[in-house]
Every structure is written in structure tokens, then in C-alpha cells.
Amino acid sequence: MNFQFNDTQLLIRETARKFAVDRAAPGTIDRDEQESFPADLVKELGELGFMGMMVPEEWGGSGMDTVSYVLAVEEVSRVDASLGVIMSVNNSLVCFGLNKYGTDEQKERFLRDLATGKKLGAFALSEPEAGSDATNQHTLARKDGDSYILNGTKNWITNGSTADIIIVMASNDRSKGSKGISTFVVEKGTPGLTVAKKEKKLGIRSSDTVSLSFSDCRIPAGNRIGDEGAGFRFAMKTLEGGRIGIASQALGIAQGCLDASVRYAGERKAFDKPISQLQAIQFKIADMATNVEASRALTVRAALLKDSGKPFGKEAAMAKLFASKTAVMAALEAIQIHGGYGYVREYLVERYLRDAKITEIYEGTSEIQRIVISRALLRA
Ligand code: CAA
Numbered sequence: 221m222n223f224q225f226n227d228t229q230l231l232i233r234e235t236a237r238k239f240a241v242d243r244a245a246p247g248t249i250d251r252d253e254q255e256s257f258p259a260d261l262v263k264e265l266g267e268l269g270f271m272g273m274m275v276p277e278e279w280g281g282s283g284m285d286t287v288s289y290v291l292a293v294e295e296v297s298r299v300d301a302s303l304g305v306i307m308s309v310n311n312s313l314v315c316f317g318l319n320k321y322g323t324d325e326q327k328e329r330f331l332r333d334l335a336t337g338k339k340l341g342a343f344a345l346s347e348p349e350a351g352s353d354a355t356n357q358h359t360l361a362r363k364d365g366d367s368y369i370l371n372g373t374k375n376w377i378t379n380g381s382t383a384d385i386i387i388v389m390a391s392n393d394r395s396k397g398s399k400g401i402s403t404f405v406v407e408k409g410t411p412g413l414t415v416a417k418k419e420k421k422l423g424i425r426s427s428d429t430v431s432l433s434f435s436d437c438r439i440p441a442g443n444r445i446g447d448e449g450a451g452f453r454f455a456m457k458t459l460e461g462g463r464i465g466i467a468s469q470a471l472g473i474a475q476g477c478l479d480a481s482v483r484y485a486g487e488r489k490a491f492d493k494p495i496s497q498l499q500a501i502q503f504k505i506a507d508m509a510t511n512v513e514a515s516r517a518l519t520v521r522a523a524l525l526k527d528s529g530k531p532f533g534k535e536a537a538m539a540k541l542f543a544s545k546t547a548v549m550a551a552l553e554a555i556q557i558h559g560g561y562g563y564v565r566e567y568l569v570e571r572y573l574r575d576a577k578i579t580e581i582y583e584g585t586s587e588i589q590r591i592v593i594s595r596a597l598l599r600a
Pocket of ligand 1: 353355
């Protein structure tokens with residue numbers, strides 16, 4: 221595997237880093253405190269070409285590779301993990317599926333504006349009784365002439381109330397299990413679509429997470445992506461790439477913890493010397509850095525496999541499993557290194573811990589990643 225980044229990838233990393241430091245960093249604490257959605261920053265991400273990074277230029281995207289995407293999500297999340305997930309969902313869960321499975325007409329209608337950042341997307345798979353058990357879809361899509369009528373509830377939808385375009389999985393026939401599920405596009409403002417509840421969260425508080433209600437929500441039959449019954453496969457294939465995005469987000473959080481810890485250890489004195497001279501602190505930094513590099517290697521490896529057209533589902537699951545665990549551990553250790561300062565709001569590290577935890581839950585819990593990995597190995 222070649223882990224040497226090329227000039228374009230390095231430029232993207234630099235551009236994302238500059239955006240994160242100059243534009244995102246100043247307001248992160250306030251946005252977290254006030255749970256305010258960073259609409260202006262999302263618009264700027266669109267202008268930088270970061271909202272449809274892997275979409276071909278002919279559909280308004282930047283035509284970049286997955287490695288570049290990993291580098292950009294890492295840099296943004298290193299400073300603001302809420303922005304990281306907003307960007308990741310639009311890129312990997314919304315643009316990817318439309319580009320891969322949508323018709324040209326659907327790409328023209330939906331993908332172009334999503335890829336340029338003019339519109340924002342959301343991905344609605346989870347339900348009150350279908351989180352990890354994602355085939356257990358209760359949202360129904362009934363065919364009625366040239367329309368489908370959707371009824372049901374979707375939970376924990378990132379970008380849910382701000383999104384212009386929502387990718388919705390729903391069942392045409394529950395008796396068919398996973399083979400009864402299809403994928404639909406529902407546009408904001410469609411009668412029958414409402415935001416049922418805005419979640420108050422532990423972390424990633426400036427991202428928008430809601431439950432959505434569909435009540436006799438009529439959409440054109442032309443909004444179905446792919447065949448009837450192909451929706452579960454669509455969701456699984458899309459989530460494989462999504463897990464690379466969340467691994468990158470977790471990697472960014474972990475790197476942010478390492479940055480803050482190294483900085484603080486050099487500044488803070490105890491027993492007449494900087495705490496960086498204490499072996500207890502040195503060992504924590506060494507372990508953190510080693511796990512950050514291992515997370516980066518796993519994440520870039522999954523991205524390289526995806527870019528080369530090879531299967532990458534197992535590797536994406538490994539990257540997410542390891543990087544999310546690293547993010548939580550790095551945040552806990554960063555708080556320990558900061559001592560009392562680590563526990564209070566005005567320092568960054570307590571937010572890193574709150575933000576890190578979700579990376580072990582969404583886009584497949586760590587337990588689901590272990591299922592994906594072990595099934596791939598045991599079937600081989
Ligand atoms: N690619 C293609 N097909 C796949 C697949 C994949 N990666 N994974 C499963 N399938 C197919 C299977 O082959 C099977 O088809 P056949 O019946 O023809 O063989 C069908 O899908 C059903 O699969 P399983 O029998 O394996 O189903 P299962 O009930 O055992 O569940 C699971 C599989 C891996 C546990 C899956 O349900 C899963 O990934 N759950 C987690 C869901 C998840 O990640 N949710 C995240 C929500 S999105 C989110 O968080 C977004 C956000 O806003 C941030």
C-alpha cells in the first residue's frame with residue numbers, strides 16, 4: 221500500500237486545515253454551547269468543493285479520490301467534529317448513493333446541487349425499532365399510481381431538519397424482510413414530512429439531529445432510486461463508504477486530543493518543571509500518538525482499496541472500529557493530562573470526549589463493525 225500522499229492530496233489537506241483553523245475554530249465552543257447549526261461554514265465548505273468531493277465534475281462535484289476525502293474530514297473534525305459529520309453525511313451517505321445508483325435524471329434533479337453545496341442532504345435509515353437491526357423497517361411506502369405514499373418515523377437523522385434532500389429507506393412489503401426495502405428521495409417541504417423532534421445530545425451538538433415523521437407523504441414514483449427491493453443493499457453499500465468518513469472524523473478528534481495534550485504538557489508546570497518531563501505524561505502521549513497513527517493507516521488503507529475498486533467493507537469496518545475507540549481513549553487521556561482544566565467547558569478537551577463517543581455508535585455501532593469484520597473472515 222502506498223501511503224505517500226500526492227501533491228493534490230496534500231493541497232486538499234492544507235486547504236482543509238486552513239479552513240478549520242481560520243474559519244471553524246473561532247466559534248466551536250459557542251456553537252457547541254448554543255447547539256447552533258453552522259450554516260455559513262457549511263456554505264463555505266461547499267464553495268471549497270468539500271461537500272461533493274468524490275462526485276464527478278460533470279455532476280457538479282470535485283472529482284477527488286477517497287484518500288483526499290479522508291484527509292479533509294480529518295482536518296475539519298480535528299477542530300470541529302460537528303462540521304465533520306455534516307460534511308461526511310452529505311458526501312458519503314447522500315452524494316455517493318445518488319451518483320452510483322441514481323439515473324441521469326435523478327442526478328440532474330438532486331445530485332448537482334448537493335455536490336456543489338447549494339443543497340444539503342440527509343440519510344434516513346434508522347427508526348425507533350430499527351437501529352442496529354436495520355432490516356426491521358416499519359416505514360411503509362405504498363405504490364399509488366405514479367406516486368409512493370410514505371408513512372412512518374425515522375430517528376437520529378443527521379442534517380434532518382436542515383436538509384433539502386433526504387434519502388429514505390422504506391418497506392414496500394414487510395413480509396419480504398430486507399428484500400422488501402426500497403430507497404426514495406424526499407424533498408424538504410413535501411406535504412406529510414415533518415420534524416417530529418430535535419434531539420438534545422451529549423456531543424456533536426452543533427450538528428442537527430432529529431426524528432422525522434412521514435404521514436401520507438406523497439412523492440413521485442420517479443424519486444425511487446434503483447429497483448423496488450434493492451434498498452437494503454443500497455443502504456449497506458452506502459454505509460461501507462460512510463464508515464470511512466466516520467473513521468476519518470474519529471481520527472480527527474483523536475489527533476485534536478493529541479495536539480492539545482502535547483501543547484498543554486509543554487506549557488503546564490508541576491513540581492518545578494513542565495509536565496512533559498514526567499514519564500507518566502510521556503507514556504500517555506506515546507500511546508495516544510501510536511493509536512492515532514494506527515487509526516490513520518487503517519483509514520487510508522480502506523480509502524485506497526475503495527479508490528482502486530476493490531472490496532473494502534471489512535477494512536472500512538476495521539478503520540471505524542479502531543479509530544472510534546482511539547478517539548474515546550485519546551479524549552479520556554487528554555482530560556487526564558489537563559487535570560481540572562480538562563474537566564471544564566472553556567478548554568477544548570471535554571468537548572472532544574463528548575464528540576468522540578458518537579463515533580462508536582452511528583453508522584453502525586462497534587458491535588456491528590465486529591459483526592461485519594468477523595462475517596467477512598469466517599465466510600472467506
Ligand atoms: N453489501 C451488499 N449486500 C449486503 C451487505 C453489504 N455490505 N450487507 C448485507 N447485505 C445483504 C445480505 O447479503 C443479505 O442479502 P441476501 O438475503 O440476498 O443474502 C441482506 O443484505 C440482508 O443482510 P443480512 O442477512 O446480513 O442482515 P442482518 O439482519 O443480519 O444485518 C447488519 C446485517 C450488518 C447487522 C446490518 O443490519 C447493519 O449494518 N446494521 C447497522 C445499520 C447501521 O449502520 N445504521 C447506521 C444508520 S445511518 C447513520 O448513522 C447516519 C447518520 O446520520 C450519521
